[in-house]
Amino acid sequence: MALAVVTGGSRGLGFENARVLKAAGHQVVLVAQDPLRLAESAAKLGCEYRAVDLSDIDTARGVFQEILTTFGTPEILILAHGVMSEKMSKTLRTTNEEWRRVMATNLDSVFTAVNVLGGAMAEARNGRIIIYSACLGRMSGPGNAGGLAPYRVSKAGVNALVRNLAHETNHGARGLLVDAVCPNHTRTDMGGPDAPLSVEEGADTANWLATRPFDPATDKTGLLWEERQIVEW
Numbered sequence: 581m582a583l584a585v586v587t588g589g590s591r592g593l594g595f596e597n598a599r600v601l602k603a604a605g606h607q608v609v610l611v612a613q614d615p616l617r618l619a620e621s622a623a624k625l626g627c628e629y630r631a632v633d634l635s636d637i638d639t640a641r642g643v644f645q646e647i648l649t650t651f652g653t654p655e656i657l658i659l660a661h662g663v664m665s666e667k668m669s670k671t672l673r674t675t676n677e678e679w680r681r682v683m684a685t686n687l688d689s690v691f692t693a694v695n696v697l698g699g700a701m702a703e704a705r706n707g708r709i710i711i712y713s714a715c716l717g718r719m720s721g722p723g724n725a726g727g728l729a730p731y732r733v734s735k736a737g738v739n740a741l742v743r744n745l746a747h748e749t750n751h752g753a754r755g756l757l758v759d760a761v762c763p764n765h766t767r768t769d770m771g772g773p774d775a776p777l778s779v780e781e782g783a784d785t786a787n788w789l790a791t792r793p794f795d796p797a798t799d800k801t802g803l804l805w806e807e808r809q810i811v812e813w
Contacts (some may be wrong), residue, residue, distance in 0.1 A: 583654035584790070585647060585697060587611040587689075589627075589636065590618040592768035593712060594660030596783035598625055601656065601790065607653055611643070612661065634689035635681070636662055644696035647702045651699040656790045659693055659711045660687050664770050665730040679730050686734035691741065698745070699755070705755030708799070709745075710786045713804060715759040720812055739804055739813055746802020753796045761786045762806040 584601045588594030589610030591727045598621075602608045608627045611616040615631035622629035628651070632643040642774060649652075665674070665682045701707030715721070715730065716734025742760040763773040763782035785805050794801070804811045 582655035583651055583653070583691065584604045584608045584658065585611060586658045586660060587655045587693060588659070588661030588712075589629070590614060590621040590659070592770070592779060593763055593783045595621055595625075595656065597658045597660060597786050597790070598627060598780045600626060600787045602790070606656070608710070609647060611647075613805050634693075635684035635696070637684065637692045639777050640689055640692050641696055644693055646689070648697065648700055653704050653707075654697055655707050655708045656670065657693065657697050657701065657707065657708075657785055658790060659690055660786070661689070662712060662770070663731075664711070665728050667728075668713070669730055671725050673730040674729055682730035683712060683732050683737075686731070687737040687741075694741070694745065694758075698758070702749055702754065702756045702769055707756050709756070710743055710789045711738055711757040711758075711760050712770075712786065714764055715762040715764070715804075716798040717810065718811070718813060742804070743813065745801055752794060752799070753803040755799070757789070757794060759789050759801055760804045762804060763791065764806060 584596055584606050586594050586598045590612035598608045598610055602625045603780045608668045610627050610629040611624050613633050618629050618631050630643050631668045632640050663685045698709050714735040716732045717739050739760055742758055764777050767775040785808050788808055
């Protein structure tokens, strides 16, 4: 049984990740902002939980450190939280407030979680970090530019963080795996009810990365994945 920490765990993709991990017998700690919804979700799954506004990275750091003290070092860390930027948030139309709102949640808090929890996982030489990114954050391929600037740039930052951390930790040879996931257009609160993929389908790749067999001599980490396939940055 592994210890898993899942952010954004009160709903959507994070809840589905937590549900699958819990059903597989793992201990799961949920982290999310809305305390009432989080408590309800944790009760449904039989999980521990911690409520925190992850955009407040100083407070978030304290919560992640408390999780380490209380539960120990996780073997699985899934960062599924995030926000979309305003519809018309093009680079030349975005306010400071909107830019900071999106960056604080989508990138700064990801760094904080990885810095605290991932640091302990790296020291233990045993762990898997899966971070929800987006194909909108890619630097190549179709639809990778134009509009939604804070969101796109924040996800490009997540991709860069994943790639850099994987290099720093020798691409899995030291026991720590780190990967980014593009869940594609999924029927979540963000994706809307008309999205083509179910939550189960959108969460599948992250669940697979959290539990797949890994041989550093032949398998790969430090990449962007979609539907269990590598997507070019």
